[in-house]
Amino acid sequence: MEYFAQQAINAIQLGAIYALIALGYSLVYGVLTMINFAHGDLFMVGAFFCLIIASLFPLPFVVILVLVMLSTGFLGALIERVAYRPLRSAPRVSAIITALGCGLVIENLVSSLSPYAKPMPALFSVTGYNLGGLSISSLQILIIGVSILLMVGLDFFIRRTSFGMAMRAISFDSRTVPLLGIPLNKVISVTFLIGAGLGGAAGMLYGLAYPVIAASMGVLVGWKAFIAAVVGGIGSIRGAVVGGFILGLVEVMTVAVLPSTYRDLIAYSLLLVILIFKPYGLLGKAPNQKV
Amino acid sequence: MGKVMDFLKKLGENRVILPVLLVVGFILTLAISQFAPLEQGLQSVLRELHLNTYVIALVGINVILCASLNLVNGYMGEFSVGHAGFMSLGAYASSIVTVKLLPDMPDALFFFPVIVGGVVAALAGFLLALLSFKTRGDYLAIITLAFLMIVKSALENIPYVGGPRGMLGIPKLTTLAWAFFWAVVTIWVLRNLLYSKFGRAIAAIREDEIAANSMGVRVREAKILAFSVSAFFAGVAGALFAHLLVFATPATFGIFTSTEILVMVYLGGIGSLAGSIIGAVVYTLLSNWLLPLGTWRMVIMPLILVLLMLFRPKGIMGFRELPWFLPKREARRKDS
Numbered sequence: 081m082e083y084f085a086q087q088a089i090n091a092i093q094l095g096a097i098y099a100l101i102a103l104g105y106s107l108v109y110g111v112l113t114m115i116n117f118a119h120g121d122l123f124m125v126g127a128f129f130c131l132i133i134a135s136l137f138p139l140p141f142v143v144i145l146v147l148v149m150l151s152t153g154f155l156g157a158l159i160e161r162v163a164y165r166p167l168r169s170a171p172r173v174s175a176i177i178t179a180l181g182c183g184l185v186i187e188n189l190v191s192s193l194s195p196y197a198k199p200m201p202a203l204f205s206v207t208g209y210n211l212g213g214l215s216i217s218s219l220q221i222l223i224i225g226v227s228i229l230l231m232v233g234l235d236f237f238i239r240r241t242s243f244g245m246a247m248r249a250i251s252f253d254s255r256t257v258p259l260l261g262i263p264l265n266k267v268i269s270v271t272f273l274i275g276a277g278l279g280g281a282a283g284m285l286y287g288l289a290y291p292v293i294a295a296s297m298g299v300l301v302g303w304k305a306f307i308a309a310v311v312g313g314i315g316s317i318r319g320a321v322v323g324g325f326i327l328g329l330v331e332v333m334t335v336a337v338l339p340s341t342y343r344d345l346i347a348y349s350l351l352l353v354i355l356i357f358k359p360y361g362l363l364g365k366a367p368n369q370k371v
Numbered sequence: 372m373g374k375v376m377d378f379l380k381k382l383g384e385n386r387v388i389l390p391v392l393l394v395v396g397f398i399l400t401l402a403i404s405q406f407a408p409l410e411q412g413l414q415s416v417l418r419e420l421h422l423n424t425y426v427i428a429l430v431g432i433n434v435i436l437c438a439s440l441n442l443v444n445g446y447m448g449e450f451s452v453g454h455a456g457f458m459s460l461g462a463y464a465s466s467i468v469t470v471k472l473l474p475d476m477p478d479a480l481f482f483f484p485v486i487v488g489g490v491v492a493a494l495a496g497f498l499l500a501l502l503s504f505k506t507r508g509d510y511l512a513i514i515t516l517a518f519l520m521i522v523k524s525a526l527e528n529i530p531y532v533g534g535p536r537g538m539l540g541i542p543k544l545t546t547l548a549w550a551f552f553w554a555v556v557t558i559w560v561l562r563n564l565l566y567s568k569f570g571r572a573i574a575a576i577r578e579d580e581i582a583a584n585s586m587g588v589r590v591r592e593a594k595i596l597a598f599s600v601s602a603f604f605a606g607v608a609g610a611l612f613a614h615l616l617v618f619a620t621p622a623t624f625g626i627f628t629s630t631e632i633l634v635m636v637y638l639g640g641i642g643s644l645a646g647s648i649i650g651a652v653v654y655t656l657l658s659n660w661l662l663p664l665g666t667w668r669m670v671i672m673p674l675i676l677v678l679l680m681l682f683r684p685k686g687i688m689g690f691r692e693l694p695w696f697l698p699k700r701e702a703r704r705k706d707s
Binding site for chain 2: 113114115163166167170171172173174176177178180181182183184185188189191192195299303307310339341342344345348349351352355356359
């Protein structure tokens with residue numbers, strides 16, 4: 081029992097990171113109805129940005145977090161500006177292919193520049209606590225705390241600010257909204273900035289939790305988060321969070337019971353099963369099909 | 372220049388010369404793989420061009436992959452990224468036959484394991500088609516992606532086929548003649564399929580699935596057939612590939628392989644068999660010549676895909692066809 085409770089803490093930590101990445105997929109899908117396949121690689125780039133910044137300047141944790149989020153965010157917005165915006169009126173498939181291509185370019189660029197996995201420096205000394213037989217480290221508390229803070233902040237931003245309202249309006253009807261004077265391009269750019277920024281933060285937290293980072297992380301972890309987004313219902317913000325925690329739990333429990341090589345198999349099978357029985361995810365809405 | 376174009380146009384319209392060329396080509400490739408001096412001569416010519424017979428056989432395999440993916444992604448307008456998954460099923464199924472079940476099989480019977488590979492892949496394609504009824508577009512892309520990942524991690528967990536190390540000791544049975552033969556069969560079958568009633572149904576689904584359905588097109592049948600045929604030839608290509616490479620690992624057939632096939636399809640042009648051939652030839656040769664760049668090749672190849680999408684989404688041919696790839700009746704109608 082204690083073993084499973086201990087695993088549950090690990091599951092929450094992993095789930096929080098998945099949820100942060102999944103939010104980026106969901107935000108972009110909500111506004112553009114497009115799967116940003118490059119998002120997993122932005123997550124990976126976030127970890128590398130953290131490595132670069134932390135090894136150049138000994139800054140406090142919060143400052144590094146903000147710098148990583150900003151740099152990854154601007155990279156995301158740049159990709160949108162250069163690669164996705166010219167294709168906005170093109171067939172949907174073109175945009176997916178471009179996103180897939182952008183992701184592979186980023187991944188292989190990073191792996192060409194840094195062919196071997198790199199160790200991530202510890203940003204502060206980690207202390208362990210004992211809570212009635214369960215051990216939890218200050219790092220785990222920090223990761224879970226920062227993730228939840230970012231999620232609550234995002235939820236507030238989307239529900240309570242005028243910019244968030246514009247984002248919701250565009251995801252509701254992207255043709256009418258620009259006619260009402262809402263700057264479509266600006267909102268989309270900001271959406272990418274926020275989504276990629278959250279991905280970057282997740283990359284940094286993941287790098288601290290599992291302190292070896294490599295270019296393949298984008299596919300191995302980033303795409304898992306994509307499963308989380310789809311399971312929760314892509315386009316739904318709260319769905320992404322729910323999906324992230326479900327996936328974290330499923331993965332950690334799989335590894336606790338079965339050999340770890342089964343992790344991907346179970347995760348992707350879960351995706352397939354969810355898509356068969358609930359094609360639009362747990363909290364997603366089916367789009368109206370217009371004839 | 373004008374004379375050359377006229378000659379090419381005449382050549383394209385001449386329907387007697389095509390079967391003659393194909394037979395000559397087949398005999399030539401067969402002779403090359405039978406007589407060592409011929410092969411050595413060819414190798415020395417190819418070495419001047421920084422190529423070898425392995426690359427030429429790979430061109431044939433890539434033509435099969437590219438044309439079969441074009442059926443689903445081009446003609447039917449769906450978006451599948453699971454082609455490498457079908458490929459790996461074909462590769463593993465055929466290797467099980469040649470390595471474990473019939474190790475003493477004569478080389479001339481190589482078509483049998485290849486067909487086994489194709490059939491296994493086609494069954495998976497059939498299942499995937501059933502799943503695709505509910506979804507289109509992005510969600511179908513996700514399903515094919517999940518399929519690819521499931522096949523890959525399932526193969527990694529089956530000790531019978533070597534787990535993550537993969538199948539080793541596969542005999543090198545893929546010759547130039549077999550690659551040429553299967554490429555011709557693929558193009559021939561696809562051409563006849565595309566200009567049949569079924570081909571029209573696929574085009575109707577591409578333009579508007581709901582409208583096609585209400586006009587009496589059997590959408591489900593057409594989708595099942597398209598996915599199965601496409602998967603069959605991907606399995607054939609996978610079988611040929613495994614017996615050319617002489618090993619097969621789960622990692623060989625990952626998302627990058629799928630992307631490579633996508634680049635070929637969109638480079639050559641969607642909805643065109645001639646485009647598929649051009650795309651496969653250009654991509655395979657280009658990627659071979661870029662080999663000295665190492666991992667930077669893997670940056671350049673997806674970059675080509677992105678640039679193509681941005682500046683020429685139709686590719687080289689894009690819904691145009693050379694007369695040789697049209698049935699007789701169709702070619703005549705295009706003229707008038």
